[in-house]
Amino acid sequence: MTLKVVSQMKRMFLQLPHSHKILISAISVALLILLVIPSEPATASKNTTSVDQLVPGKRYQLELAFDNNTNNEESTTQELYWQTYQIKSGDNLADIFSKLGFSAQELYRVTESGEEAKLLRKVHPGDLLRFATDSNEKLVQLTHDINGTDTLIITRQKDSFVAEVEVKDVEVRTEFAHAVIDSSFWNAGISSGLTDNQIMRIANIFGWDIDFALDLRKNDEFSVLFETHYVDGEFVGYGKILAAEFVNRGEHFQAILHDNGQYYTPNGRAMRKTFLRSPVNFTYISSSFNPRRLHPVTGRVRPHNGIDYAASTGTPVMSSGDGKVVQAGYNHLNGNYIFVQHGERYTTKYLHLSRKHVRTGDRVKQGQVIGRVGATGRVTGAHLHYEFLVDGVHRNPRTVELPQAKSLAESELPAFRQQADQIIAVLNDNKRVYLAMR
Numbered sequence: 001m002t003l004k005v006v007s008q009m010k011r012m013f014l015q016l017p018h019s020h021k022i023l024i025s026a027i028s029v030a031l032l033i034l035l036v037i038p039s040e041p042a043t044a045s046k047n048t049t050s051v052d053q054l055v056p057g058k059r060y061q062l063e064l065a066f067d068n069n070t071n072n073e074e075s076t077t078q079e080l081y082w083q084t085y086q087i088k089s090g091d092n093l094a095d096i097f098s099k100l101g102f103s104a105q106e107l108y109r110v111t112e113s114g115e116e117a118k119l120l121r122k123v124h125p126g127d128l129l130r131f132a133t134d135s136n137e138k139l140v141q142l143t144h145d146i147n148g149t150d151t152l153i154i155t156r157q158k159d160s161f162v163a164e165v166e167v168k169d170v171e172v173r174t175e176f177a178h179a180v181i182d183s184s185f186w187n188a189g190i191s192s193g194l195t196d197n198q199i200m201r202i203a204n205i206f207g208w209d210i211d212f213a214l215d216l217r218k219n220d221e222f223s224v225l226f227e228t229h230y231v232d233g234e235f236v237g238y239g240k241i242l243a244a245e246f247v248n249r250g251e252h253f254q255a256i257l258h259d260n261g262q263y264y265t266p267n268g269r270a271m272r273k274t275f276l277r278s279p280v281n282f283t284y285i286s287s288s289f290n291p292r293r294l295h296p297v298t299g300r301v302r303p304h305n306g307i308d309y310a311a312s313t314g315t316p317v318m319s320s321g322d323g324k325v326v327q328a329g330y331n332h333l334n335g336n337y338i339f340v341q342h343g344e345r346y347t348t349k350y351l352h353l354s355r356k357h358v359r360t361g362d363r364v365k366q367g368q369v370i371g372r373v374g375a376t377g378r379v380t381g382a383h384l385h386y387e388f389l390v391d392g393v394h395r396n397p398r399t400v401e402l403p404q405a406k407s408l409a410e411s412e413l414p415a416f417r418q419q420a421d422q423i424i425a426v427l428n429d430n431k432r433v434y435l436a437m438r
Contacts, residue, residue, distance in 0.1 A: 148236025335376025
């Protein structure tokens, strides 16, 4: 403002009436007082995402904090940059970090970030690791999907890293499958939409009652109730088999899953028995038990006190029950052989093996692999010859009466039978609907 303007304003003020001069002076004094009184300190809020709230694969604005003495009036933000690395055969963490430009110090801090970080040691070729970096190419976060529900997250916090496993909520659904055997049990299971693993589990459930290599016939059928798992509406895998039914040659077998993880009949009798019906899985039977069989090598009539399982060399042979190996050796007739004693009354014999995995005196468990199918001794081709003896007498492994299964305790039966009735009703309802829609 120039001196000329100030002089004019002063003359105008002096020309005003006395009352007006007093009013203007009072207003000026009041304004001056308001200017010198301190006000409430100004505050500002802003929504930010802390490092430990980062979601894998999402880009964020990172706040960079400055000292209060600087002249910056606003905080500067910066994005996270994500890159994905697929693990290759021969890779290790040191190689991966080096390829991506991360320091050995960062690798050390990641591996020392907590007990969960040890899961990085279990990654396999084909697995994916995701890395988030800031504008200075410093590692901020590493993530790895362990499976469909669990994710390993390792996040930088100041000068160190913290590892955790994020577990997503799993929705469990129940589904149904039914199949009729035409060519084979395996093909029927695949055609019904079951996985390889589910087919094997069904065979294991009924393997004490049905010889899946010998007893199955065309038009046998089976039904199964099983769990499927979903995360955020997307399928992530299969769960337990809750119940199953197998109709073999007109005979019905039913199995219900108990809370203890074992399967029982609807009346509470254990499906698991002392012996398996077959020591091998899903193979063609070349010769059944026949006391007047014509020997294929000598051409003479000679009792065939067992069953021949024709299978390729190397096929696993399991012990059909718990017991002790009383003989494991070789001769020109039996080839490599193993005899297992099961208590006082029962003995099983396994002949013509290519390899033996046990020795005389060893204790074995039911289902334990004790040898491999072969063609040793007097044979015409690779197969397993299996014998079952009761009190020293050969019995047909297909039809011999096996020791009775153990039932649930009396105290558990009422609750289990109620559960079994409900789940069998669900199984039957699904079967009726399925057959009606065919």
